[in-house]
Amino acid sequence: MTDIALIVNGENKTVSVPPETTLLKMLRENLNYTGSKLGCDVGDCGACTVLVDGLAVNACLILAAQAEGKEVLTIEGLSTLEKYHPIQKAFEDVAALQCGFCGPGMIMATKALIDQDQDLTRQEIKDALSGNLCRCTGYTKIIEGVVDAYQEITGKKIPATKPRVA
Amino acid sequence: MADDVKVAEKTEKLESLRKIDDNLRLPSVPERIAFPKEIGVSAARMQTPAVGQRATRPDGRMHGLGQTKYIDDMFFPGMIHAKIKRAGIAHAKIKSIDVSEAEKMPGVMATLIGSEIPVNSFGPSLQDQPLLADDVVRHAGDGVAAVAAVTEQQALDALDKIKIEYEELPNVFDPVEAMKENAYKIHNNESNIYATKTIMKGDIEKGFADSDFIFERTFTTQMVEHVPMEPHASIGQWDANGRVTLHSSLGRITLGRADIARTLELPINRVRVIATVVGGNFGGKNEITTEPIIALLSKKTGRPVKCVFTREDEFISSTTRHPFVMEYKTGMSKEGKIMARKVRLICDGGAYCSWSETTLGKACILSAGPYNIENLHVDAYAVYTTKTMTGAMRGFGAPQVCFAYESHMDDMAAELGIEPLEIRLQNAFNEGSASPTGQVLEAVVVRDSLEMATERFGWKEWQR
Numbered sequence: 001m002t003d004i005a006l007i008v009n010g011e012n013k014t015v016s017v018p019p020e021t022t023l024l025k026m027l028r029e030n031l032n033y034t035g036s037k038l039g040c041d042v043g044d045c046g047a048c049t050v051l052v053d054g055l056a057v058n059a060c061l062i063l064a065a066q067a068e069g070k071e072v073l074t075i076e077g078l079s080t081l082e083k084y085h086p087i088q089k090a091f092e093d094v095a096a097l098q099c100g101f102c103g104p105g106m107i108m109a110t111k112a113l114i115d116q117d118q119d120l121t122r123q124e125i126k127d128a129l130s131g132n133l134c135r136c137t138g139y140t141k142i143i144e145g146v147v148d149a150y151q152e153i154t155g156k157k158i159p160a161t162k163p164r165v166a
Numbered sequence: 167m168a169d170d171v172k173v174a175e176k177t178e179k180l181e182s183l184r185k186i187d188d189n190l191r192l193p194s195v196p197e198r199i200a201f202p203k204e205i206g207v208s209a210a211r212m213q214t215p216a217v218g219q220r221a222t223r224p225d226g227r228m229h230g231l232g233q234t235k236y237i238d239d240m241f242f243p244g245m246i247h248a249k250i251k252r253a254g255i256a257h258a259k260i261k262s263i264d265v266s267e268a269e270k271m272p273g274v275m276a277t278l279i280g281s282e283i284p285v286n287s288f289g290p291s292l293q294d295q296p297l298l299a300d301d302v303v304r305h306a307g308d309g310v311a312a313v314a315a316v317t318e319q320q321a322l323d324a325l326d327k328i329k330i331e332y333e334e335l336p337n338v339f340d341p342v343e344a345m346k347e348n349a350y351k352i353h354n355n356e357s358n359i360y361a362t363k364t365i366m367k368g369d370i371e372k373g374f375a376d377s378d379f380i381f382e383r384t385f386t387t388q389m390v391e392h393v394p395m396e397p398h399a400s401i402g403q404w405d406a407n408g409r410v411t412l413h414s415s416l417g418r419i420t421l422g423r424a425d426i427a428r429t430l431e432l433p434i435n436r437v438r439v440i441a442t443v444v445g446g447n448f449g450g451k452n453e454i455t456t457e458p459i460i461a462l463l464s465k466k467t468g469r470p471v472k473c474v475f476t477r478e479d480e481f482i483s484s485t486t487r488h489p490f491v492m493e494y495k496t497g498m499s500k501e502g503k504i505m506a507r508k509v510r511l512i513c514d515g516g517a518y519c520s521w522s523e524t525t526l527g528k529a530c531i532l533s534a535g536p537y538n539i540e541n542l543h544v545d546a547y548a549v550y551t552t553k554t555m556t557g558a559m560r561g562f563g564a565p566q567v568c569f570a571y572e573s574h575m576d577d578m579a580a581e582l583g584i585e586p587l588e589i590r591l592q593n594a595f596n597e598g599s600a601s602p603t604g605q606v607l608e609a610v611v612v613r614d615s616l617e618m619a620t621e622r623f624g625w626k627e628w629q630r
Contacts, residue, residue: 020319034239035232037445039395040477047395075232088230095222100229101395101445107230135395135446 006067008033009077015064023067024048024059027074035075035104039133046132049105049112050074056112058131075104078111087111087149096145098136106132110146114153122147122158225443236445237399237415242470245401246275248460249321249473251311251328252482253303256339257352257552258332260301260310267327268313273320276466277328278312278459284431290421290453292360294353295518295555297429297458303332304352304517307483307554312456314463314471341514341549342491352517352550360515361523361548363530365602373506373541377497381578385494385570389514390487392559396445397475398484402460404468410461411438417451429458449558450484453520485557488525489514492533492570497541502584504593506541509533511567513548513556520557522548529563534602535571536612537593542602585629587620 005014008031015030027033027050039047041060048059051073078085087110090096097103106129113120113128120128125146126139134142147158228234265277280286280300287293299308311328315321336350343349344358352358374380400414410432416422419439427434444451460471475484490513497506511529515522530546579589594612601607620626 028239029241033232034235037236037396038238038474039397042477044477045395079231088227091230092226093222094220095226097226097229098223099395099444099446100225100234101236103229104232133395135393135448 002065004064004068006069007071009072009074017064019063019065021064022060023050023052023057023062023064023072026064027059027072033074033076036108037101037104039101039105044133045102045105046109047102047105049108049132051108051112054112054115056109056131073108073111075108078107085111086152087114087145090149090152091142091145094141094145094148096137096141102132102134102136106134106142110149113146114150117154119156120150120158122161125150234443236396237401237413237442237472238396238474240401240413240442240472242401242403245470245472246314246316246467247318247321247473248312248314248456248463248471249318249325250298250309250456250459250479250483251313251325251330252306252479253299253308253310253330253332254306255303255332255334256306256337257335258303259335260299260303261331261333262329263311264329265311265313267329268311268324271315271320271324271327273316274313274324275316275469276314276463277324278314278463278466280310283429283458283462285429288425288429288454288458289519290425290521291523292519294360295520297456302335304550305552305554307479307481308517309456309459309483312459312463312473314460314467314469318474337552339551339553341489341512341551344549344551345512345547352552358550359547360519360550361526363526363544363546365530365542365544367539367543367602367604368506368541370506370508370541370543374497374508376499377505378500379498379578379582380495381498381574381581382493382495383574383577385490385492385573387488387490387492387566387569389489389554389556390559391481392446392448392450392484392486393480394444394446394448394450397477397480398451398455399472399474400455400457400460401470401472402457402464403470404461404465408432409436409438410464411440412457412461413440413442414457415444415447415451416441416454416457417444417447417449418453421452422454422457425454426457426461429454430461448560449521449562452558453485455484482554485520485559486516486554487559488522488556488563488566490529490563490566490570492567494570494574496574496578498578498582500582502579502582502589502592504537504539507534507539507543509542509544509546511544511546513546513563514551514553515548516551516553516555518550518555519548520555521562522556525556525558525563527563529567531601531603532564533567533571535568535575536595537571537590538595538599539593539602544602587616587625590616 001016002019037047039045043058043061050059280298286296313324338344403411419441423439427437456473460473464471493510495508526548579586
């Protein structure tokens with residue numbers, strides 16, 4: 001067993017896990033943060049995306065021990081008691097989540113993207129979210145949700161795509 | 167005033183007690199999960215005119231907060247984990263299965279093989295699929311044994327210790343080969359064809375004789391996996407009174423309940439199936455997979471048992487979309503009117519029937535397309551092959567035939583030098599047209615839709 005001390009959603013934690021435990025498994029089974037999902041276990045689907053020191057990572061691909069001393073943010077730590085996070089609100093308002101299984105990962109990847117504080121285009125949003133798969137929505141609503149959240153948080157505008165219908 | 171102070175003191179004391187309590191907690195104890203206070207109905211949900219407006223889902227908020235509980239997010243006290251050993255060989259006779267080494271592995275609490283299951287067969291239309299193959303393996307993803315252990319890793323490690331002796335049988339991978347009389351009979355039936363459908367309308371011979379041109383082409387489609395984001399998952403508990411409770415990601419729970427009761431030889435009132443939020447179904451979660459196996463493992467160990475498919479299990483052992491071989495022959499007049507059509511559909515059903523019969527029926531009815539064809543003959547066959555079985559998936563056979571008849575239409579339009587839109591408008595259903603099976607259609611808007619759509623996206627400009 002390995003003792004791991006880290007900060008999860010702003011709280012200090014010490015967890016004792018077998019050395020081969022992934023960060024995802026530790027979050028889900030030892031700390032009961034089941035918001036991050038296990039979809040493929042090989043880093044393809046992005047359902048397990050969490051932020052480690054502000055960067056989006058696939059929690060199924062890093063060992064719990066690699067997060068030693070780091071600050072981890074999961075979907076459960078995104079909203080506070082007082083306030084619903086703008087990304088979550090945007091995703092709800094545009095119905096970006098259908099079965100919802102990709103949602104937590106998608107939202108965390110979006111947060112990492114918006115936190116970089118760069119000027120974004122729709123294409124850049126699509127590129128940044130290419131590591132997160134969704135099988136229900138066809139991505140249109142998700143991109144819409146990200147655009148809404150980005151505009152809400154940064155105050156910048158992303159021009160709407162030209163409608164195809166004349 | 168004094169009371170206020172007391173209350174304040176009390177709150178403070180409680181808060182400090184709570185803090186101490188937090189420090190004493192073991193890290194494995196669940197966190198108190200914080201919900202945001204502002205839980206009002208989203209403004210987007212309050213709008214009334216539906217068309218052109220944003221639609222929201224009532225469960226969207228919980229999904230976004232990460233609070234939706236799928237099967238894998240549920241834990242029961244004392245719960246153990248099951249994993250299934252896959253054959254890894256397409257077609258073979260099982261000579262022996264030895265699980266004794268696996269049972270000695272650390273953490274292993276029970277194993278299960280096919281012969282221990284009361285009724286080892288299931289399926290929505292033909293009960294030809296074993297839960298765990300006990301005499302013959304018919305595709306590489308067939309389960310052959312199951313292990314329940316304290317952790318998932320221990321269960322996976324124990325799977326490697328299961329020894330199975332196989333005697334290889336001939337593989338049949340091609341559905342056209344499988345239909346031949348001399349092909350190896352996968353299910354020991356007279357033929358590998360297990361379902362047929364025929365539609366006959368008008369006089370096909372006369373239709374072809376009256377045609378100016380005859381076009382023939384064979385189309386094929388491939389196997390498609392649903393890949394739901396959430397893999398198949400279930401938790402089984404066999405209680406002391408002989409009742410089974412199953413939490414499952416199953417889409418059709420009533421059908422599943424009947425199947426589970428049948429395989430376990432239990433009266434149906436002893437089986438309770440609890441459906442939870444499903445992380446994507448698309449047709450792939452329409453029938454039972456491991457539910458009776460984990461129920462029996464729970465009976466053996468007296469513990470709740472969870473089984474979650476790995477992504478590999480999902481690809482090799484769950485159902486997929488049928489690959490089709492579609493032979494089309496159409497007779498046309500000079501003007502572009504369809505005079506007669508003959509269609510032969512071969513549906514590669516994989517190792518077991520699953521929903522193939524239903525799929526075949528749908529594909530058969532829709533194979534002529536939305537066109538008025540007076541002389542029609544459709545023959546359709548579902549065939550066993552030693553591949554991953556195919557089952558329900560969005561559209562139930564309709565996308566495959568649509569690909570074929572529309573491609574065929576384009577081919578013919580190009581050959582005859584008629585505009586693709588024109589050839590479709592000339593043959594499309596009108597109000598009161600009869601479908602291939604004789605159903606008189608009402609409110610037919612296929613022409614209007616085609617005309618409006620092509621006008622909107624600039625078909626004519628694009629053609630120039």
